[in-house]
Amino acid sequence: MQEPTITILGLGNILMSDEGVGVHVVNEFQKRYAVPEYVEIVDGGSAGLDLIPFIEGREKVLMVDAVNFDREPGFIDTLENEEIPIRLTQKASMHHLGLMDVLCIVRMSGNVPHELCIIGIQPKSLELGLDMTPEIWDKKEALIERVVQKLREWNIPCALQSPQE
Amino acid sequence: MRSVENALQLEIPLNAQYIRNLIMAAHGVHDHIVHFYHLAALDWVDIVSALKADPKKASQLAESLSNWDQNSVKHFKAVQDRLKAFVDSGQLGIYANGYWGHPAMKLPPEVNLIAAAHYLQALHFQRRINMVVSILGSKTPNIQNLAVGGVANAINADNQSALNMERLYYIKTLIDEVGSFVKNAMLVDVAAVAAMYADWTKIGAGVTNYLSAPDMPMDTKGTTFALPGGYIENADLGSFKPIKSFNDDFFKNGVKESIKHSWYKGDWNKHPWDEATDPNHTGMKYDAKYSWVKAPTFNGKPAQVGPLANVLCMFAAGHAGTKKYVTDMLNTISAVANAKVGPAALHSTIGRIGARAIRCAVLYDECTNQWNHLVENIGKGDVKTFNAPKFPSGEIKGVGFHEAPRGLLSHWSVIDGGKMKNYQCVVPSTWNAAPRNGSDQPGPYEASLVGTPLANPEKPLEVLRTVHSFDPCLACAIHMVDAKGNDIIKVKAL
Numbered sequence A: 001m002q003e004p005t006i007t008i009l010g011l012g013n014i015l016m017s018d019e020g021v022g023v024h025v026v027n028e029f030q031k032r033y034a035v036p037e038y039v040e041i042v043d044g045g046s047a048g049l050d051l052i053p054f055i056e057g058r059e060k061v062l063m064v065d066a067v068n069f070d071r072e073p074g075f076i077d078t079l080e081n082e083e084i085p086i087r088l089t090q091k092a093s094m095h096h097l098g099l100m101d102v103l104c105i106v107r108m109s110g111n112v113p114h115e116l117c118i119i120g121i122q123p124k125s126l127e128l129g130l131d132m133t134p135e136i137w138d139k140k141e142a143l144i145e146r147v148v149q150k151l152r153e154w155n156i157p158c159a160l161q162s163p164q165e
Numbered sequence B: 001m002r003s004v005e006n007a008l009q010l011e012i013p014l015n016a017q018y019i020r021n022l023i024m025a026a027h028g029v030h031d032h033i034v035h036f037y038h039l040a041a042l043d044w045v046d047i048v049s050a051l052k053a054d055p056k057k058a059s060q061l062a063e064s065l066s067n068w069d070q071n072s073v074k075h076f077k078a079v080q081d082r083l084k085a086f087v088d089s090g091q092l093g094i095y096a097n098g099y100w101g102h103p104a105m106k107l108p109p110e111v112n113l114i115a116a117a118h119y120l121q122a123l124h125f126q127r128r129i130n131m132v133v134s135i136l137g138s139k140t141p142n143i144q145n146l147a148v149g150g151v152a153n154a155i156n157a158d159n160q161s162a163l164n165m166e167r168l169y170y171i172k173t174l175i176d177e178v179g180s181f182v183k184n185a186m187l188v189d190v191a192a193v194a195a196m197y198a199d200w201t202k203i204g205a206g207v208t209n210y211l212s213a214p215d216m217p218m219d220t221k222g223t224t225f226a227l228p229g230g231y232i233e234n235a236d237l238g239s240f241k242p243i244k245s246f247n248d249d250f251f252k253n254g255v256k257e258s259i260k261h262s263w264y265k266g267d268w269n270k271h272p273w274d275e276a277t278d279p280n281h282t283g284m285k286y287d288a289k290y291s292w293v294k295a296p297t298f299n300g301k302p303a304q305v306g307p308l309a310n311v312l313c314m315f316a317a318g319h320a321g322t323k324k325y326v327t328d329m330l331n332t333i334s335a336v337a338n339a340k341v342g343p344a345a346l347h348s349t350i351g352r353i354g355a356r357a358i359r360c361a362v363l364y365d366e367c368t369n370q371w372n373h374l375v376e377n378i379g380k381g382d383v384k385t386f387n388a389p390k391f392p393s394g395e396i397k398g399v400g401f402h403e404a405p406r407g408l409l410s411h412w413s414v415i416d417g418g419k420m421k422n423y424q425c426v427v428p429s430t431w432n433a434a435p436r437n438g439s440d441q442p443g444p445y446e447a448s449l450v451g452t453p454l455a456n457p458e459k460p461l462e463v464l465r466t467v468h469s470f471d472p473c474l475a476c477a478i479h480m481v482d483a484k485g486n487d488i489i490k491v492k493a494l
Helices: A019-034 A049-055 A100-107 A140-153 B002-008 B014-043 B050-051 B055-065 B073-088 B108-137 B165-196 B198-201 B307-316 B320-337 B351-378 B428-433 B445-451 B461-469
Strands: A006-011 A039-045 A060-067 A075-079 A115-121 B210-212 B215-217 B225-227 B231-232 B255-258 B294-298 B395-404 B407-416 B417-424
Touching: A006 A019, A006 A049, A019 A060, A019 A140, A049 A100, A049 B108, A060 A140, A060 B165, A075 B002, A100 B073, A100 B108, A100 B198, A100 B215, A115 A140, A115 B231, B002 B407, B014 B108, B014 B165, B014 B215, B014 B351, B014 B461, B050 B073, B050 B108, B055 B073, B055 B108, B055 B165, B073 B108, B073 B407, B108 B165, B165 B320, B165 B351, B198 B351, B210 B307, B210 B407, B215 B294, B225 B351, B255 B417, B307 B320, B307 B351, B307 B407, B320 B351, B351 B461, B407 B428, B417 B428, B445 B461
Parallel strands: A006 A039, A006 A060, A060 A115
Antiparallel strands: A075 A115, B210 B231, B215 B225, B255 B294, B395 B407, B407 B417
């Protein structure tokens, strides 16, 4: 098997309603689209340092996550490379170690991907619950479309699969 | 699971005990490495200062303290170059964040560079030892192989799809890779930090009643343990009283929880089997209820749990490995500090960090020991890993305890006719983060922060140092990216 060079990473905690949007969107994308062997699709959940092997040394990493843009719920934007805040945050607990920290550690280790992209959406609710709010789940198609667009921009083929029997 | 097994008085096959023990030991090593390097170290180590270090001097210093093989001038220079590129890229706002450049940061640039280099190396080793957990437990975190009555690992030396000799030897390779880092990098780094922050051996003691579970059961009934545990009162190691078995009444009858200051309905002080958990948030009132955490007590008193409690209990019980690593660490601290530092220094913020490194080395040795026991037992032809539970009609009660990376964990179950009637968890952070108890005595966090000096009340780094030293387990839940990179937590000095 070919070593993956591209990662598509769904991030978030699916137990906290809209926080899990990244995981849901990436799972949905994976159901519908076929991608080449060198693309690895990962449910990153809320793993901290365990995400490093899926980022470090990869050429390109595309992430989908809930992002606080200080905008209305459902607002979608893309953060790329220098626009992504990369830093070590103040933590009370090891369990607060999040994406910004992970990217910072990858950078300090010297193996940063050439392209980093986060497709983000402003969440509405972060309450306990398996279901996302309808406002955010309604944006699912728009988010999947952004993933497809980004892959095309990176010249990575992705095609709709015929529905599985 | 142990609480259900205890209620059923179920015996656990030896292989299952060894596999569980190996997972616990490897998980603990992983957790302690990550806690020190990737959470606690940055409270003491100023990475920006490492840019000013002389790599040659850093290498000389590191090599004078240990024979870790990744302390060369070339290696330190490479790390420094990467850090420089990282800081120079400018987008990171690295100077503005954390507490780097804080007046309470005291390490010389060379020590900061050594620690920064090991911080990056630690990423590799924590991952390797965690692979032991994922191989035996199917995934990590939240392993999938545990079952009431044993483990769901089939053992067959020659079968590709079972725990076979190839997997067992791969596990051994992973364990062997990590030992030198734990003993020659981590133990030494922690001792050096402790020596250079010697004033912190007098800060942050807090509650000095220590409670710790014996763990790594070595027989099917859980009556002998590789690592001892028990209770020490008022910092007096001579007062150590062991917890002897999973059925020991000394532990079973000693635990109670109060909700006088916690957001639950009522005001009571009960044994976990008799408790309820009915949330009732009534706002922040420091003289009444002010926490979601209940206040556990042992024989009516608050107790500190965690690696320090565990190391002190194992030391008092005469555990040979613990005695060796405690002595080695105190000797290294004394040599670097150029002053005699004795065991009393352990009752402190720095002591908790030192004890975690000592426990990491003890658990590391236990990885090897448990692997040997497992392979030897399989060699005798025993491949059993599971005893099926049978639930009686009527009510039974059980308690299961475990010495987790953050300290004593106990689960309490009441089972009626095979159905769970009550289930209470008294977890390590509950002991340590407890609000005041039924008699208004403060828990370990609260007590340890009293009298902490602050160089800059706007940036209370010193508070974080002490809270982090307990390795809190809080909010596993939300890791949202903030588009402006703001911190998600705020520390307020009141």
